[in-house]
Amino acid sequence: MDFSVNLGLLKLKTPLMLASGTWGLGENLDKFFSLKEIRENIGALVTKGISINPRKGNPPPRLFETPCGLINFIGVENPGIKEFKKSFLPKIKKFGIPVIVNLYGEKIEEFLELAKDLKKEKVAGLELNISCPNVEKGGIYFSYDPKIVSELVRKVRKVWERFLAVKLSPVGPVYEIAEICEKSGADAIVVANTYPALAVISLKPFKILQGGLSGPAIKPLTLRLVYEISKKIKIPVIGCGGIISGKDALEYLLSGAKAFQIGTTNLIDPRSAIKIMRELKEFKNGLCDKSDTC
Amino acid sequence: MYQGKVVFNIKEADNIYLLGIEAPKKILKSFKPGQFLKIKIDKRFDPLIPRPFSIHAIDENILYILYQVVGKGTKALSEIKKGEIIEFLGPLGKPFPKIKNYIICAGGIGIAGFGFLLQKSVNKKDFYPPEKIFYGAKTKNELVRLPFLKKFGIPIKLSTDDGSKGYKGLITDMVEKELKKNPQIILACGPQPMLKKIAELGEKYKVKTYLVMETFLACGIGFCMGCVIPSKKGNYLHLCIDGPTFLAEEIDLGFLS
Numbered sequence: 001m002d003f004s005v006n007l008g009l010l011k012l013k014t015p016l017m018l019a020s021g022t023w024g025l026g027e028n029l030d031k032f033f034s035l036k037e038i039r040e041n042i043g044a045l046v047t048k049g050i051s052i053n054p055r056k057g058n059p060p061p062r063l064f065e066t067p068c069g070l071i072n073f074i075g076v077e078n079p080g081i082k083e084f085k086k087s088f089l090p091k092i093k094k095f096g097i098p099v100i101v102n103l104y105g106e107k108i109e110e111f112l113e114l115a116k117d118l119k120k121e122k123v124a125g126l127e128l129n130i131s132c133p134n135v136e137k138g139g140i141y142f143s144y145d146p147k148i149v150s151e152l153v154r155k156v157r158k159v160w161e162r163f164l165a166v167k168l169s170p171v172g173p174v175y176e177i178a179e180i181c182e183k184s185g186a187d188a189i190v191v192a193n194t195y196p197a198l199a200v201i202s203l204k205p206f207k208i209l210q211g212g213l214s215g216p217a218i219k220p221l222t223l224r225l226v227y228e229i230s231k232k233i234k235i236p237v238i239g240c241g242g243i244i245s246g247k248d249a250l251e252y253l254l255s256g257a258k259a260f261q262i263g264t265t266n267l268i269d270p271r272s273a274i275k276i277m278r279e280l281k282e283f284k285n286g287l288c289d290k291s292d293t294c
Numbered sequence: 295m296y297q298g299k300v301v302f303n304i305k306e307a308d309n310i311y312l313l314g315i316e317a318p319k320k321i322l323k324s325f326k327p328g329q330f331l332k333i334k335i336d337k338r339f340d341p342l343i344p345r346p347f348s349i350h351a352i353d354e355n356i357l358y359i360l361y362q363v364v365g366k367g368t369k370a371l372s373e374i375k376k377g378e379i380i381e382f383l384g385p386l387g388k389p390f391p392k393i394k395n396y397i398i399c400a401g402g403i404g405i406a407g408f409g410f411l412l413q414k415s416v417n418k419k420d421f422y423p424p425e426k427i428f429y430g431a432k433t434k435n436e437l438v439r440l441p442f443l444k445k446f447g448i449p450i451k452l453s454t455d456d457g458s459k460g461y462k463g464l465i466t467d468m469v470e471k472e473l474k475k476n477p478q479i480i481l482a483c484g485p486q487p488m489l490k491k492i493a494e495l496g497e498k499y500k501v502k503t504y505l506v507m508e509t510f511l512a513c514g515i516g517f518c519m520g521c522v523i524p525s526k527k528g529n530y531l532h533l534c535i536d537g538p539t540f541l542a543e544e545i546d547l548g549f550l551s
Binding site: 048 | 295339340341342343383509510511512513515516517518519520521522523524528529549
């Protein structure tokens with residue numbers, strides 16, 4: 001069965017992509033899958049967010065479970081672009097699937113420097129994380145500022161000729177940002193990142209954790225965004241939010257997504273990709289259409 | 295994830311249960327003392343994240359998990375019935391260090407993972423038995439699995455907060471008495487205040503001290519970076535890949551409240 005999808009400059013063997021931050025830097029893929037399984041099931045690997053300098057991440061607690069969801073406050077812990085290129089990229093390239101590098105910057109210049117730094121590397125594309133604070137604008141998130149997103153995407157587009165996706169935040173002027181990404185030259189948009197959320201971790205003393213909510217709890221919200229946004233723009237929408245089964249994936253595809261990313265489910269079971277693709281195939285074959293467990 | 299059949303899930307004391315999972319021997323052979331596994335507890339995504347447990351013992355094709363009900367995940371686990379199939383992922387994390395001439399200090403359910411260490415140290419091949427076991431709990435009822443632990447012939451010193459069995463007071467008082475006489479390596483697992491005290495004792499009596507830590511964790515395999523423990527160097531250690539057993543001198547003890 002042919003599951004290949006065309007995302008403009010990027011062709012994927014399957015519509016399933018591993019979402020940023022849920023497989024580390026991807027270097028351990030072959031510990032949980034055979035090479036054949038990787039190539040037959042995983043359309044692309046999106047790396048954890050990479051910044052120019054190493055980031056040690058946020059202090060604990062970094063996680064809090066909610067009903068059907070998970071709040072994370074990781075803080076883009078990563079070894080920096082230099083170490084990524086030296087110690088991780090050579091290994092993940094060998095898996096033979098497209099590698100998309102998720103870029104984390106706090107200034108437009110940082111995104112540009114990262115994109116230029118990866119030009120000579122064998123990576124299939126970039127995914128810009130715009131859910132980060134823009135230090136040049138007093139820390140307001142890029143995703144709240146359509147003008148800045150437009151400038152960011154246009155400037156990266158000038159230096160990067162391969163596949164370029166923007167990962168939208170689900171909050172802020174989302175529809176406007178989606179249209180701006182298209183106008184500014186993005187090849188695809190990923191809808192969407194985690195939802196800003198808060199957990200009370202202790203009543204007395206009152207302690208909270210603020211982070212991003214993911215998991216099945218957010219699926220109906222993101223599905224709505226995918227449905228609406230895919231009617232407004234022509235570039236491919238990649239759905240990302242709470243997919244845990246083949247049925248979830250199919251719902252995204254039928255709602256307008258050309259491809260989908262799986263995230264939190266990888267943290268539950270690292271072999272989720274295999275299960276989801278198997279169920280998706282069963283749906284396509286009509287074997288699974290009445291079951292709510294697929 | 296592997297599948298296993300629940301062969302028993304019995305109450306050992308108030309809120310403490312012993313779960314037996316039947317699983318292929320080949321899989322269980324790969325587990326080493328000190329490592330842990332994640333058990334997927336509910337198929338309807340609440341609780342969403344599989345919960346980590348230490349391995350209490352392995353007999354042939356039966357995996358024993360000794361656990362305390364502390365929240366939603368363990369509550370749901372306690373309701374699983376004999377015959378049900380559960381999924382688990384493991385072994386995860388690093389085994390205990392291969393040390394000799396050491397004592398074990400366990401507080402409450404912190405005893406769970408040491409049963410497997412005792413089993414695996416009988417032949418003194420990969421792991422060595424402790425000189426003594428110090429085991430404390432709130433009350434007599436919560437000192438569980440004593441007949442099993444006593445089987446290995448290692449002296450066990452008990453304490454309870456209410457004096458209902460053994461020494462009345464904290465187990466760390468007994469550990470200090472021992473260290474005064476005979477300073478030796480400590481391997482400890484239990485509540486954070488106990489671990490903090492043990493780390494202080496380790497420093498005071500200049501003995502190497504290993505702490506088995508606990509945090510909420512998600513992936514258990516180094517993907518999500520969620521389970522960090524602050525180190526003395528100012529960076530973060532990851533419980534699932536660097537631990538769960540850490541040298542006390544590497545950890546920022548301010549983390550242990």
